[in-house]
Amino acid sequence: MILPTFADVEKAAGRIEGVVIRTPLLRSVELDRRAGGKVFVKPECLQLTGAFKIRGAFNRLSALSEEQRKKGVVAFSSGNHGQAVAYAAKTLGVAATIVMPGTAPAIKIEKTRSHGAKIVLYDPEKEDREVLARAIADKTGETVVPSYDDPFIIAGQGTSALEVIEDAPKLDAYIVPAGGGGLLAGSVLAFEELSPKTRLYSAEPESYNDHQQSFATGERVRLENPAPTICDALLPLTPGEITFAINRRHVTGGVAVSDGEVCAAMRFAFENLKIVTEPGGAVALAAVLSGKIDTRGKNIGLIITGGNVEAAFFAEILAKR
Amino acid sequence: MILPTFADVEKAAGRIEGVVIRTPLLRSVELDRRAGGKVFVKPECLQLTGAFKIRGAFNRLSALSEEQRKKGVVAFSSGNHGQAVAYAAKTLGVAATIVMPGTAPAIKIEKTRSHGAKIVLYDPEKEDREVLARAIADKTGETVVPSYDDPFIIAGQGTSALEVIEDAPKLDAYIVPAGGGGLLAGSVLAFEELSPKTRLYSAEPESYNDHQQSFATGERVRLENPAPTICDALLPLTPGEITFAINRRHVTGGVAVSDGEVCAAMRFAFENLKIVTEPGGAVALAAVLSGKIDTRGKNIGLIITGGNVEAAFFAEILAKR
Numbered sequence: 001m002i003l004p005t006f007a008d009v010e011k012a013a014g015r016i017e018g019v020v021i022r023t024p025l026l027r028s029v030e031l032d033r034r035a036g037g038k039v040f041v042k043p044e045c046l047q048l049t050g051a052f053k054i055r056g057a058f059n060r061l062s063a064l065s066e067e068q069r070k071k072g073v074v075a076f077s078s079g080n081h082g083q084a085v086a087y088a089a090k091t092l093g094v095a096a097t098i099v100m101p102g103t104a105p106a107i108k109i110e111k112t113r114s115h116g117a118k119i120v121l122y123d124p125e126k127e128d129r130e131v132l133a134r135a136i137a138d139k140t141g142e143t144v145v146p147s148y149d150d151p152f153i154i155a156g157q158g159t160s161a162l163e164v165i166e167d168a169p170k171l172d173a174y175i176v177p178a179g180g181g182g183l184l185a186g187s188v189l190a191f192e193e194l195s196p197k198t199r200l201y202s203a204e205p206e207s208y209n210d211h212q213q214s215f216a217t218g219e220r221v222r223l224e225n226p227a228p229t230i231c232d233a234l235l236p237l238t239p240g241e242i243t244f245a246i247n248r249r250h251v252t253g254g255v256a257v258s259d260g261e262v263c264a265a266m267r268f269a270f271e272n273l274k275i276v277t278e279p280g281g282a283v284a285l286a287a288v289l290s291g292k293i294d295t296r297g298k299n300i301g302l303i304i305t306g307g308n309v310e311a312a313f314f315a316e317i318l319a320k321r
Numbered sequence: 322m323i324l325p326t327f328a329d330v331e332k333a334a335g336r337i338e339g340v341v342i343r344t345p346l347l348r349s350v351e352l353d354r355r356a357g358g359k360v361f362v363k364p365e366c367l368q369l370t371g372a373f374k375i376r377g378a379f380n381r382l383s384a385l386s387e388e389q390r391k392k393g394v395v396a397f398s399s400g401n402h403g404q405a406v407a408y409a410a411k412t413l414g415v416a417a418t419i420v421m422p423g424t425a426p427a428i429k430i431e432k433t434r435s436h437g438a439k440i441v442l443y444d445p446e447k448e449d450r451e452v453l454a455r456a457i458a459d460k461t462g463e464t465v466v467p468s469y470d471d472p473f474i475i476a477g478q479g480t481s482a483l484e485v486i487e488d489a490p491k492l493d494a495y496i497v498p499a500g501g502g503g504l505l506a507g508s509v510l511a512f513e514e515l516s517p518k519t520r521l522y523s524a525e526p527e528s529y530n531d532h533q534q535s536f537a538t539g540e541r542v543r544l545e546n547p548a549p550t551i552c553d554a555l556l557p558l559t560p561g562e563i564t565f566a567i568n569r570r571h572v573t574g575g576v577a578v579s580d581g582e583v584c585a586a587m588r589f590a591f592e593n594l595k596i597v598t599e600p601g602g603a604v605a606l607a608a609v610l611s612g613k614i615d616t617r618g619k620n621i622g623l624i625i626t627g628g629n630v631e632a633a634f635f636a637e638i639l640a641k642r
Contacts, residue, residue: 024345026367029408029436045595046347046364087350107592115350267632271428274366274628276595307595311588315636 003246006193008155009186012059013162019091020054021047023160025167025301028272035288035295040168042160043275045307049111051233051281052160052183052305053084053147059156060145061088069094074142076100076129079108080233080306081147086117097142099133105232107310148182149240158186164301165190171198172298175255175284177305178202178211179234181243187303188250198301199252201293203283205229205259210238211247212254220244230259233280233306255293257286263317265289269304270318281306324567327514329476330507333380334483340412341375342368344481346488346622349593356609356616361489363481364596366628370432372554372602373481373504373626374405374468380477381466382409390415395463397421397450400429401554401627402468407438418463420454426553428631469503470561479507485622486511492519493619496576496605498626499523499532500555502564508624509571519622520573522614524604526550526580532568533575535560551580554601554627576614578607584638586610590625591639602627 026041044052061073072095075085082098089096096117100109101124113119122132137144146153160183164174174191176184184202191198202211207227214221222238229235239247257265262279265286269277277285284302287293293300347362365373382394393416396406403419410417417438421430422445434440443453458465467474481504485495495512497505505523512519523532528548535542543559550556560568578586583600586607590598598606605623608614614621 021348022345024343024367027342027369029369043367046345046367048348048350050595270597270632270635274371274597276591276597311591311639314591315639318632318636318639 001242001245002151003242004151004155004189006189008151009158009162009189012155013159015062016055016058016156016159019058022163023047025164026273030272035300037295037298037300039288039295040171040299040301041273041285042164042301042303043273044160045275045277045281045304049080049083049087050306050308051080051084052157053080054087055159056153056156056182057081057084057088057145060150060152061092061094063152064094064143068143071141071143072096073145074099074133074136075145075147076133077147078232078235079104080308082112083108083115085145086112086115090116097136099129099136101129105310108308148180149242151242154182154185154243154246155189156186157183158189160303161187161190165194168301169299170195171301173199173201173293174301175201175203175287175293176303177234177280177283178204179280180236180240181211181247182240183305184251185243185246188246192250200250201252202254203287204254204256205231205234205262205283206256208234209254209256210236212256214239214244215248215251215254218248231262231280231283233278234283255287257283257290257292261286261290263320266317275304276307276309276314277304278306278309322563322566323472324563325472325476325510327510329472330479330483330510333476334480336383337376337379337477337480340379343484344368346485347594351593356621358616358619358621360609360616361485361492361620361622362594362606363485363622363624364594365481366596366598366602366625370401370404370408371627371629372401372405373478374401375408376480377474377477377503378402378405378409378466381471381473382413382415384473385415385464389464392462392464393417394466395420395454395457396466396468397454398468399553399556400425401629403433404429404436406466407433407436411437418457420450420457422450426631429629469501470563472563475503475506475564475567476510477507478504479510481624482508482511486515489622490620491516492622494520494522494614495622496522496524496608496614497624498555498601498604499525500601501557501561502532502568503561504626505572506564506567509567513571521571522573523575524608525575525577526552526555526583526604527577529555530575530577531557531559533577535565536569536572536575539569541565552583552601552604554599555604576608578604578611578613582607582611584641587638596625597628597630597635598625599627599630
């Protein structure tokens, strides 16, 4: 197993420069008041394709050989990663096939198609997307682009943390939503090197808290039949192998939030940060607002990972208060 | 009449550095497709207090004498300017009184109060806010902070344009929402000096198109009983005296959009830029999306001026499509 290093994050930063949006750090008087500290928000919902995923995807595709570029890429993704690979592929002139569950939000399927990718829908109740994608790759020679358990993907996602460290004062803690753990692992690489005293935390939905459990036990826990959550971007049942090997050496622990706390965080972001967040994108903010992280008198960083949410659902959440 | 100059914008940039958020330029594949060109969006809804107004307010208050600071400030504002003055005053340790119409959106009144300002509500049907504010100032010795017709306010707002010019490639056009014309005038000062070939346009609601009419006739037109608009941030009936003296020498013309086009732009910004825009904040985006500006093959810049909109109203707009 080859683990990416800080040098890979730096290389990734060079590849994505001028391609992705250099997102700022947002501040809010109300958020600071609620936290009793200073909170710095990295809004990757503002990123191209509406999520941080373009960082890893563009880094991975940029590093393909000429031969690999000609044959194209295939990715399996419930949404944001698929959009990112499709967009990166189009930008680099590479063909892309995206394998998506038929149950994914319509907005994500549509957007992925709009970037020119070939979409293969599958039935998540009956088929395994990874098996499907590998079968396609075997047949076509396309390179599989994993959504998190890949050194280039991890290094690419870590570029967001480089920017946070550059823009924020010394952070006492940094909170990162975790699905497969790729963004968290990339963040570990950056913080270990540049700000090793900052404590890193994963944030997850309560029912999909495989990272929280895994950090507590020291081993990769696999969930069995978790209860449903609105956080459709955070559904992996277990941490990635590569990502966990990195995360376990530096992450302090995991925080889990309820769907109700996620909705409250989405409304808070609307009102006070003026950004659109998807449920999975708001779990780190929910962790701070719910008081599950000690923020009193501290400098806290958190990342909003995406904003791809259907208008009708978002309107419902706004109306709920 | 003393007109501010480019040097005043530069001085303002020095004063606000590290205080306000350095907002990025956002891009969207879908927006470029719709425009047939490249569009660069300055999202000042992400700014502290949810609007660009903090730039001018902080610049004005920073320049007060010690004597003036002790006596405090008074501002009359339908919302965003009031919030900005209240926030700037708190940051600088100055007392602030904000005179607001009782009809202003509740969210704006609440937020202004939350920054520690004293709020005086008035009845816009019966009282003149400017007369009221000056009466208060005469009694208390507080300095009146106008919302647009002031050299410091104009210079402060112009700092947003400095950032746009720094971040974007050479722009063929730059579109700015106009209420009193302060942001537009500050932008003129920056573009005249740094990018004189960029054409500047004002954007307004159709019924409150006093800038469009004034640019067409060359004189400040005052509207009589305009039809209502949802753009509550853009209700001045005539361009400012100082602002128009600056704007007339460099602005190419005005664009006016319907409330329906504004709603469509707000939905578009939700879906494709993941930002929350208030109606008046979205008129420049509406100008591009409605095809009222020639964008084919061009580099176009536009500014989203604010995001202070009530959740229930925003939910309604999302549900409309």
